[in-house]
Amino acid sequence: MIDARSLTRDFVVSRSQTVHAVRGISLRIEPGELVAVLGPNGAGKTTTMRMLTTLIAPTSGTATVAGHDVVRQPAQVRRHIGYVGQGNGAGHTQRVRDELNTQGSIYGLDRRAARQRAAELLDALDLTELATRKVSALSGGQRRRLDVAMGLVHGPSLLFLDEPSTGLDPQNRANLWEHILRMRAEHEMTVVLTTHYMDEADSMAERVVVVDHGEIIADDSAATLKAKLAGDRIVVTVAGDDARPLARLVDRLPGARDVVCDGNRVQAHVGNGPAALPELLRAAVAADVPVATAQVHQPTLDDVFLALTGRSLREGENEHGNPQDAKTPKDVPA
Amino acid sequence: MSTVSVTAPSQIRTAGRTGPLGLFRDIGIVMTRELRPLLHDPFSVIFGMVQPLVFLGLFGPLLVGSLGGQAGTALGNGGVWQWFVPAILVMTALFGTSTTGASLLFEFQTGAHERMLVTPLSRPSLLIGRALKEMVPLAGQAVIIVLVMIPFGFRLHLAGALVGLALLAVFGIGLGALSYALAIAVRKQDWMFWVVQQTLIFPLMLLSGMLLPLETGPGWMRAAAQLNPLAYLVDAERALFAGRIGTATVLWGWVAALVTAAVGLAVGVRAMARSAD
Numbered sequence A: 001m002i003d004a005r006s007l008t009r010d011f012v013v014s015r016s017q018t019v020h021a022v023r024g025i026s027l028r029i030e031p032g033e034l035v036a037v038l039g040p041n042g043a044g045k046t047t048t049m050r051m052l053t054t055l056i057a058p059t060s061g062t063a064t065v066a067g068h069d070v071v072r073q074p075a076q077v078r079r080h081i082g083y084v085g086q087g088n089g090a091g092h093t094q095r096v097r098d099e100l101n102t103q104g105s106i107y108g109l110d111r112r113a114a115r116q117r118a119a120e121l122l123d124a125l126d127l128t129e130l131a132t133r134k135v136s137a138l139s140g141g142q143r144r145r146l147d148v149a150m151g152l153v154h155g156p157s158l159l160f161l162d163e164p165s166t167g168l169d170p171q172n173r174a175n176l177w178e179h180i181l182r183m184r185a186e187h188e189m190t191v192v193l194t195t196h197y198m199d200e201a202d203s204m205a206e207r208v209v210v211v212d213h214g215e216i217i218a219d220d221s222a223a224t225l226k227a228k229l230a231g232d233r234i235v236v237t238v239a240g241d242d243a244r245p246l247a248r249l250v251d252r253l254p255g256a257r258d259v260v261c262d263g264n265r266v267q268a269h270v271g272n273g274p275a276a277l278p279e280l281l282r283a284a285v286a287a288d289v290p291v292a293t294a295q296v297h298q299p300t301l302d303d304v305f306l307a308l309t310g311r312s313l314r315e316g317e318n319e320h321g322n323p324q325d326a327k328t329p330k331d332v333p334a
Numbered sequence B: 001m002s003t004v005s006v007t008a009p010s011q012i013r014t015a016g017r018t019g020p021l022g023l024f025r026d027i028g029i030v031m032t033r034e035l036r037p038l039l040h041d042p043f044s045v046i047f048g049m050v051q052p053l054v055f056l057g058l059f060g061p062l063l064v065g066s067l068g069g070q071a072g073t074a075l076g077n078g079g080v081w082q083w084f085v086p087a088i089l090v091m092t093a094l095f096g097t098s099t100t101g102a103s104l105l106f107e108f109q110t111g112a113h114e115r116m117l118v119t120p121l122s123r124p125s126l127l128i129g130r131a132l133k134e135m136v137p138l139a140g141q142a143v144i145i146v147l148v149m150i151p152f153g154f155r156l157h158l159a160g161a162l163v164g165l166a167l168l169a170v171f172g173i174g175l176g177a178l179s180y181a182l183a184i185a186v187r188k189q190d191w192m193f194w195v196v197q198q199t200l201i202f203p204l205m206l207l208s209g210m211l212l213p214l215e216t217g218p219g220w221m222r223a224a225a226q227l228n229p230l231a232y233l234v235d236a237e238r239a240l241f242a243g244r245i246g247t248a249t250v251l252w253g254w255v256a257a258l259v260t261a262a263v264g265l266a267v268g269v270r271a272m273a274r275s276a277d
């Protein structure tokens, strides 16, 4: 469905400054895949999408989207894709239903079919009561739902969504996903989306592409990425203030690595957290080490990003919510 | 809210996409979309009329006072309103259509334009549809002004007025297209739009003989006016609203309007093709 080769894109900001927004992205996406693109602000996600959707030309590299070259056959590409950009697609002076009808007629639905499709989508994204409202009078999340509805009007075989769920409340996020997944099942739609919600990428996408500084730094299923790059982590504390005897026990657990002993607290990566913890507790009882608390942390995609780059995706927030974690060397911001 | 039968996307267009038929269809879609807000809120036509109405209300009476006695000389026979109202219609076209690019500028900011650029709509249709739409508010404004002025003694020659309206519409399409082209050109520094628009609009207006007869101005002004399409338009509208349809003045008015429309659309379509970056 998508075959991008060494795409780059520079933006000349001023005579002395050029931004290398995308620095060589190669990506193959097969029909029917659901791919989430993750990365911090400014990583180049939107720029990559804008190249793949024919909005801007690559500085170098080539891309074939839906069987057509994005530079030489942009009109053909546009006919086969849908795109929900990061901004608001609806005109502010327009009414909600009108924008959906217009979108339908753009893609060749006759008036009746367009109206019917608009009604379906209004219903699916919980916008029916707002149908005659002016777009400028919608809340941010309502506007976002309208954007997505417009992108879905024609049931494209390839759909690009740039942060579709940003600003939606949990109920509406669930709604949105239900609808996207159903459309995908019914039309064998290929979906490429960006998101900053880790849980979303984790639970919905079969494939996660991590982008940083304009390059792909990881590309696999969420489960594999987490197992390979982050792994389970255990955090155990002892009663008293010396955890070193406990740390020696932790070291003997299967797959234990990165064992850090810090006062009365030990943390480490282990192969299988839920299995390792009881084993450790048994060993501690036998060795007469007084364990006070024990926790297992299963990795998130944020841990994956941290492992890859040494930075957390959650800016300004400590990755495990524990202030002591900040002392471990890998937490130091790059 | 969850049981939805999704329309088969198989009916999504493949036929009639390219060629002139596809272009006309696309223009129709864009134009309809642009006209909808006007339809829902007809009073918004008043918006582009503020300046012309101010001139009509506050400058017109001064003209009557100072030039009224000269009727039949500089102004031709028929009195001040007969001379001033057609010019006010051109002023309406000038102010209304030269500001229309601001709406596109806003769509650049929100992302609405980007969304349109990803659809199969042809690039030229995105401009032509918008420019053609300018006819509608313009015609509405012209009709309002004429109707308002009839009680004040403005005499209407219907045939001439209709031709005058058509002439105004053609000019409005051209100027609207230029306004959109300007919006596209300055989209990265949007404040420039108003700088350029304001800088151009007043010289154009004063050098058209719209407010005061140019015959009494210095020679260089009259020479400059000869290069101003607006001057030909104003003269043509005055002739038409006096009922003199088949005259050379009117012909020159059409030339000016058609050239403006052709240049505007050509420049605008080129700009639109490069508007994604």
Ligand SMILES: Nc1ncnc2c1ncn2[C@@H]1O[C@H](COP(=O)(O)OP(=O)(O)OP(=O)(O)O)[C@@H](O)[C@H]1O
Residues within 6 Å of the ligand: A011, A012, A013, A019, A020, A021, A039, A040, A041, A042, A043, A044, A045, A046, A047, A048, A086
């Ligand atoms: N039109 C532009 N002109 C100049 N620089 C740009 C332009 N568009 C993007 N950039 C720069 O390119 C880089 C990548 O931007 P991009 O919008 O692709 O990031 P992103 O991954 O989508 O980020 P976010 O998560 O914030 O949406 C950034 O450094 C940005 O400042």
Ligand SMILES: [Mg+2]
Residues within 6 Å of the ligand: A045, A046, A047, A086, A162
């Ligand atoms: Mg982005």
